[in-house]
Structure formats: structure tokens, C-alpha cells
Amino acid sequence: MTHVGEELTALIDGALAPAERERVEAHLAACAGCRAARDRTAAALAALDRLPAPPEPSPGFEQRFYARLARQRADAPRGALRRLPWRFLAPLAAAGAAAALVVGVGLRERHRQAFIADHLDLFESPELVASVGDVAPQDVEVVAHLDELEGTP
Amino acid sequence: MVGDPDAELLLAFQRGDAAAFRTLFERHARAMVAFCNHFVRNPARAEELAQDVFLKLHQAAPRYQPTARFKTFLYRIASNHCLNELRRGEQAARRDARARPDDEPEDLDALPGSAPTPEQEAAGGALARAVEVLLDRLPEKQRVAFVLCRFQGLSYEEIAAALDTSVPAVKSLIHRATVTAAEALAPFAPGGEVLS
Incomplete structure (x- = not known):
């Protein structure tokens, strides 16, 4: 005869499906040992009904909760930023840095071109022209011989 | 969920009805404090934990799906929170035990909440x-x-x-x-x- 174990507790808790309950009750009718186990368990659990009632929350419990809720909501934007995981922040930061670099390089180039336009006279110096990174050597040669070229009809 | 008035209240709260959340709090606060007290046995700490649970419920409410009963949604939050609290307490107790000299017996009656x-x-x-x-x-x-x-x-x-x-x-x-x-x-x- 297979005794009932988990089913016994589930039977006491009213947690068995009808067919299973019938099977367990049929076993109990024939097994004094399992009946005794059921009675012992049910009696011990009945003792829980005599526990003192849990105490009421202390005065001001609800007010303290709503004060905490208000504080939490006030802190929410900062808290949300702090809680953003780095795996999301790192790509954002990298994209931001890349965008800043592109914008920075573009602005620098525009600034350089504006500077050249404003100071074309300076570029009559071959040394200065040579110091500009993207000027071809033949252009430096032309600037070095501007006098000759200007004298040419 | 059909036949679950608390679920209806949480859905009302999702739609912006703040009074619905207040009703849920009033209905379940006492049981929640009692639940938390079974894990910490310290009424003041149990109240803090119960408040934590309702703060989490407030935050999680937009994600609530009416396929789950409200009670299971609430006690899922509460169970996870109390188990974490239990684990934190056990870790602290282990740290204390390591710090205590071997010849000094543990005074069970002196443990917080046990008296x-x-x-x-x-x-x-x-x-x-x-x-x-x-x-x-x-x-x-x-x-x-x-x-x-x-x-x-x-x-x-x-x-x-x-x-x-x-x-x-x-x-x-x-x-x-x-x-x-x-x-x-x-x-x-x-x-x-x-x-x-």
C-alpha cells in the first residue's frame, strides 16, 4: 500500500482536485497510520488559529508612506539617471563624443578657411604657406617666385 | 482580471486615478505589515519593509497586466523583497559570527527581534x-x-x-x-x- 504524503497536506488545505481527493480519502479509510498523521497535522495547524492577531500598523504609518512616496517622486529624475546602466550610457557617451569631434573638426576647418580668406596677404610668405599642411610643394614654389610672376606680362 | 476588484483598482490607478491606489493601500497595508513581520520580527522594520513593497507597487503599477490577480502581483513583489531582506540579514549574521571570537557563544536572546x-x-x-x-x-x-x-x-x-x-x-x-x-x-x- 502506498501511503499518502504531500497529498495529505493538500487534502487538509482543500487543494486537491476532486478525483485526487477521492483517491486519498479512500486510502485514509483503509490506513490507520495515515489517518493518525492527518489528525496530528490538522491539530497542530489548528494551533495557528490561536495566535494573537497581528498588531495594527503604528499611528502615522500611512502618512509616513505618502511622505516617502512624495520624496521618491521628487528624486525620480535624478534617481532615474543614476539607475541608467552603463551599458546604455557608454554607447551614448561614445556617440556624443564622436558627434562633438565631427562638429569640432568641421568648425575648425571653417575657421581656418575664414582665417586664410581674411589674411591672404600673409600667404605671400613661402615659409608660412609651407607651414600649412595641405599645400602642395609646387604652390610654395609659385609663392616664392611671386615677384617674377607679377613682373610677367 | 474579471472578478478581481483589486485588479480593477490597479487598472484605474494606471489610468491616473490616485484614489484607487490609496484604496489598495488601505485594504492591504495591515496584512502586508504582518507578512513582513514574519521575516524580520521587528514591528518598526516590518513597517518599513511594507512601505517599501507599496513604493515598489506604485512604481510597477504601469507594468501590471490584468492576466494576473492583484494579490499574486502584490505578494510577488513582497516575497522577493522579504527574501532579499532575509538574505541581507543572514549575510550580516555571518559577518558578525566571523567577527566574534570562537570562545564567545552566540546569545540567541540578544539577537535583534528575537526577544x-x-x-x-x-x-x-x-x-x-x-x-x-x-x-x-x-x-x-x-x-x-x-x-x-x-x-x-x-x-x-x-x-x-x-x-x-x-x-x-x-x-x-x-x-x-x-x-x-x-x-x-x-x-x-x-x-x-x-x-x-
Whole structure:
């Protein structure tokens, strides 16, 4: 005869499906040992009904909760930023840095071109022209011989 | 969920009805404090934990799907929170034990929350104390399943949903906890040695 174990507790808790309950009750009718186990368990659990009632929350419990809720909501934007995981922040930061670099390089180039336009006279110096990174050597040669070229009809 | 007025309230709160959340708080706050107290046995700390649970409920409300009963949604949050609290307490106790010299015995009565309060002594304190000792002896999953079943009145199906496990697993957890409880509480049963 297979005794009932988990089913016994589930039977006491009213947690068995009808067919299973019938099977367990049929076993109990024939097994004094399992009946005794059921009675012992049910009696011990009945003792829980005599526990003192849990105490009421202390005065001001609800007010303290709503004060905490208000504080939490006030802190929410900062808290949300702090809680953003780095795996999301790192790509954002990298994209931001890349965008800043592109914008920075573009602005620098525009600034350089504006500077050249404003100071074309300076570029009559071959040394200065040579110091500009993207000027071809033949252009430096032309600037070095501007006098000759200007004298040419 | 049909037939679950608390679920309707949470859905109303999702739509912006702040009074609906207030009603849920009023309905469940006391039971939640009692639930948390089974894990910390310190009324002030239990109130803080219960407030934490409602703060989490407030945050999680937009994600609530009406396929779940409100009670299982609430006690899923509460169970996870209390189990984390239990684990934090166990870690702290292990740190304390490491810090304590070997020849200094642990004073169980001096542990926070373990001494019976005057109210407990006056009202069936021995039984309450036996239940506290019982809960301390249970592994954490058995403990939370036992508390949800015996004190909060959740069904096996609701406990399974709250603990994100199967009904057979809950059946097994509750049975094992109940066997331990039957031994521990035998003296308080009719015909036992102690009747509080």
C-alpha cells in the first residue's frame, strides 16, 4: 500500500482536485497510520488559529508612506539617471563624443578657411604657406617666385 | 482580471486615478505589515519593509497586466523583497559570527527581534515564540510558501504565481514545511503538553 504524503497536506488545505481527493480519502479509510498523521497535522495547524492577531500598523504609518512616496517622486529624475546602466550610457557617451569631434573638426576647418580668406596677404610668405599642411610643394614654389610672376606680362 | 476588484483598482490607478491606489493601500497595508513581520520580527522594520513593497507597487503599477490577480502581483513583489531582506540579514549574521571570537557563544536572546515583546508574553507568547522558532528553522522558500499559505491565506495556485514556480513545487514546499510545523507545534495541539 502506498501511503499518502504531500497529498495529505493538500487534502487538509482543500487543494486537491476532486478525483485526487477521492483517491486519498479512500486510502485514509483503509490506513490507520495515515489517518493518525492527518489528525496530528490538522491539530497542530489548528494551533495557528490561536495566535494573537497581528498588531495594527503604528499611528502615522500611512502618512509616513505618502511622505516617502512624495520624496521618491521628487528624486525620480535624478534617481532615474543614476539607475541608467552603463551599458546604455557608454554607447551614448561614445556617440556624443564622436558627434562633438565631427562638429569640432568641421568648425575648425571653417575657421581656418575664414582665417586664410581674411589674411591672404600673409600667404605671400613661402615659409608660412609651407607651414600649412595641405599645400602642395609646387604652390610654395609659385609663392616664392611671386615677384617674377607679377613682373610677367 | 474579471472578478478581481483589486485588479480593477490597479487598472484605474494606471489610468491616473490616485484614489484607487490609496484604496489598495488601505485594504492591504495591515496584512502586508504582518507578512513582513514574519521575516524580520521587528514591528518598526516590518513597517518599513511594507512601505517599501507599496513604493515598489506604485512604481510597477504601469507594468501590471490584468492576466494576473492583484494579490499574486502584490505578494510577488513582497516575497522577493522579504527574501532579499532575509538574505541581507543572514549575510550580516555571518559577518558578525566571523567577527566574534570562537570562545564567545552566540546569545540567541540578544539577537535583534528575537526577544518576545511584553504583548507577545501577555497574549499566548509561548505559541507565538514557537512559531517564530519554527519559521527560523524553515529553508527560505518553504518559509515564504508556508507564510503565504497559513497566514496570508493564498491558494497553492496564487502562491505558485507569486513565487514564479509550479503548483506541484508549491505543494511540495508546503508539505515539507507543514511536516516540520506539525512536530514543532504538537505541544500546542489539543492533547499536547502546552495549550496557550
